[in-house]
Amino acid sequence: MESIIRDIKLAKSGHEKISWVDRHMPALNAIGDKLKADQTFKGKTICVSVHLEAKTAYLAEVLHRAGANVIVTGSNPLSTQDDVAAALVEDGLTVYAWYGATDEEYFDFLNKSLDHHPDIIIDDGGDQVHLLHTTRADAMENLLGGTEETTTGVNRLHGLDKAGELKFPMVAANDSYCKYLFDNRYGTGQSTWDGIMRTTNLTVVGKKVVVAGYGWCGKGCAMRAKGLGAHVIVTEVDPIKAIEAVFDGFEVMPMAEAAKVGDIFVTLTGDKDVIRGEHMKNMKDGVVLANAGHFDVEINKPELEALAVRHFEARHNIEGYELPNGHVINLLAEGRLVNLAAGDGHPAEIMDLSFAVQALAAKYILEHHAELGNHVYVLPHEIDTEIAKIKLASMGYAIDTLSEEQRKYLNLD
Numbered sequence: 001m002e003s004i005i006r007d008i009k010l011a012k013s014g015h016e017k018i019s020w021v022d023r024h025m026p027a028l029n030a031i032g033d034k035l036k037a038d039q040t041f042k043g044k045t046i047c048v049s050v051h052l053e054a055k056t057a058y059l060a061e062v063l064h065r066a067g068a069n070v071i072v073t074g075s076n077p078l079s080t081q082d083d084v085a086a087a088l089v090e091d092g093l094t095v096y097a098w099y100g101a102t103d104e105e106y107f108d109f110l111n112k113s114l115d116h117h118p119d120i121i122i123d124d125g126g127d128q129v130h131l132l133h134t135t136r137a138d139a140m141e142n143l144l145g146g147t148e149e150t151t152t153g154v155n156r157l158h159g160l161d162k163a164g165e166l167k168f169p170m171v172a173a174n175d176s177y178c179k180y181l182f183d184n185r186y187g188t189g190q191s192t193w194d195g196i197m198r199t200t201n202l203t204v205v206g207k208k209v210v211v212a213g214y215g216w217c218g219k220g221c222a223m224r225a226k227g228l229g230a231h232v233i234v235t236e237v238d239p240i241k242a243i244e245a246v247f248d249g250f251e252v253m254p255m256a257e258a259a260k261v262g263d264i265f266v267t268l269t270g271d272k273d274v275i276r277g278e279h280m281k282n283m284k285d286g287v288v289l290a291n292a293g294h295f296d297v298e299i300n301k302p303e304l305e306a307l308a309v310r311h312f313e314a315r316h317n318i319e320g321y322e323l324p325n326g327h328v329i330n331l332l333a334e335g336r337l338v339n340l341a342a343g344d345g346h347p348a349e350i351m352d353l354s355f356a357v358q359a360l361a362a363k364y365i366l367e368h369h370a371e372l373g374n375h376v377y378v379l380p381h382e383i384d385t386e387i388a389k390i391k392l393a394s395m396g397y398a399i400d401t402l403s404e405e406q407r408k409y410l411n412l413d
């Protein structure tokens with residue numbers, strides 16, 4: 001089946017972007033060499049639905065070189081890069097994706113991808129799994145299982161698992177140390193600010209930044225905002241996370257209070273309606289609202305639209321909403337995850353770890369599906385440790401090792 005992309009002539013810059021990340025993903029390269037030598041995925045079809053930018057493209061190429069028939073779609077209508085999609089098609093992969101897909105096109109692309117009847121799926125946010133459990137049960141005939149990239153997708157999987165409805169084994173790649181400790185914290189921390197700064201071209205220094213959610217992403221976002229010279233306020237619903245935020249040196253208050261004083265708001269909760277109309281009404285003139293959580297539901301857009309007396313494009317990827325009191329609220333990237341919809345996503349060195357986990361998670365499903373039930377699994381700790389060893393060596397660091405005596409003392413054997 002033919003690929004559907006915006007324009008194959010864009011491929012040149014896509015190839016450049018992919019070669020650039022290739023040079024910065026040593027762990028994935030080392031794992032990819034071994035998978036290629038063994039032709040681990042020979043004859044298998046893998047459907048990858050992950051934000052389609054250069055790092056994802058490189059993961060897809062690694063799987064392709066390891067023998068897989070790889071079908072690629074985006075996992076969000078605004079995060080696909082058309083040049084990268086074109087480069088993948090030139091390299092012989094099948095792609096259904098373009099930037100700015102409507103919701104209908106987005107799901108149409110996912111359905112086209114599932115028409116290939118995958119053996120393994122790599123999902124990001126849970127839309128492929130959702131389709132397979134609702135309208136596309138027909139596409140499950142070869143399915144051994146899959147892997148999930150992000151917290152929100154894992155939460156959705158746990159919902160299905162708890163209800164006894166999950167129809168195949170899924171690895172929560174997100175829950176490996178080599179994923180969330182680095183990707184969610186340092187990746188989101190850096191790329192969220194990259195996205196906000198390149199989109200607004202405004203200062204962060206001296207601003208009051210409100211970070212909603214102090215999970216792994218929120219911690220990274222708050223840490224980097226502090227480093228950029230902002231005064232950081234955290235909002236939370238979990239008292240333990242709130243104490244962590246206080247002890248990390250941040251102010252903590254409810255959103256109702258933070259709304260009155262914040263200049264830049266970033267939501268990273270995985271929850272919905274975190275910033276609502278009642279908060280927007282009390283915001284200062286010119287505030288910036290951005291979301292870095294998986295779905296565009298954290299900032300209540302319908303309420304913002306209903307409140308506004310005027311709506312205009314303030315700058316590329318920034319919509320201005322004027323409220324009856326004359327205050328303008330600036331929403332970045334339609335409230336979709338700002339680091340991908342208004343940036344290039346996480347740095348390649350970070351995605352090196354995440355996609356090393358993904359490649360080995362796909363291999364794990366291939367080799368262990370028969371002994372797994374229809375549940376959510378985390379990869380064995382040795383796989384995490386193995387990835388960390390390769391990464392550490394690639395960065396030029398060495399560490400100590402335990403002696404036999406020390407292992408005994410620590411009761412490790």
Ligand code: NAI
Nearest residue numbers: 150151152213215216217236237238269270271292293294
């Ligand atoms: P997490 O579960 O570690 O943290 C979420 C935090 O938000 C929790 O501490 C929770 O108590 C808090 N929270 C929930 N509802 C809230 C509310 N109404 N107000 C304030 N706080 C609230 O999750 P993690 O890993 O930090 O992920 C957060 C979101 O970011 C998810 O949607 C995840 O899929 C997404 N994500 C986005 C990435 C990106 O590239 N933009 C990368 C990785 C994850």
